[in-house]
Amino acid sequence: MTSKLDQHRRALAGILGYLASHGLAGSVIGPDNIANDEDPALPAREFVDLVRWLESEGAVRVPAVPSMQRGVFPKVQLTAIGLRILGLESPIAKDQTVESSLAKSTSPETRAKIGEFIGSVLGGFFNSQK
Incomplete structure (x- = not known):
């Protein structure tokens, strides 16, 4: 049985991966x-909490209000910070296309970087609570 934190880590990686597949x-x-198959859909309120957490960390931009009943956000996009978490540079800064950068986004290395980011943020949070 996996912990709730492990479930949320996988969900955060899934959210960022899904957004990366849609570019900017x-x-x-x-x-x-x-x-x-491994991770069934989260309850709506939990999903909303995770997207809001990514927003407060600066990884995504959420300009619209979600449907609290279904947990659906109408318009979410990655920020430059979100791109860096995925191991991607801002296409504006490096004169590269978003498509070529995002083509690499599903690699195991990218998932590891997402995990490292989430771990570092959670570690910092728990250390600040001591």
């Missing part, structure tokens, strides 16, 4: 978009 365009995203 605002995307509709909800719990069903990241569900798979």
Whole structure:
């Protein structure tokens, strides 16, 4: 049995991966978009909490209000910080295309970087609580 924190880490990686697959365009995203055989869809409020956490960390931009009943956000997009978490540079800064950068986003290295980011943020939070 996995812990709730492990479940949320996988969900955060799924959210960032899903958004990366849509480039920099605002995307509709909800719990069903990241569900798979290993990880069923999260409850709506939990999913909203995770997206809001990514927003407060600066990884995503959320200009619209979600449907609290379904947990669906109408327009979420990655920020430059979100791109860096995924191991991608801002295409504006490096004169590269978003498409070529995002093509690499599903690699195991990218998932490891997402995990490292989440671990470092959580570690910092827990250390600040002591």
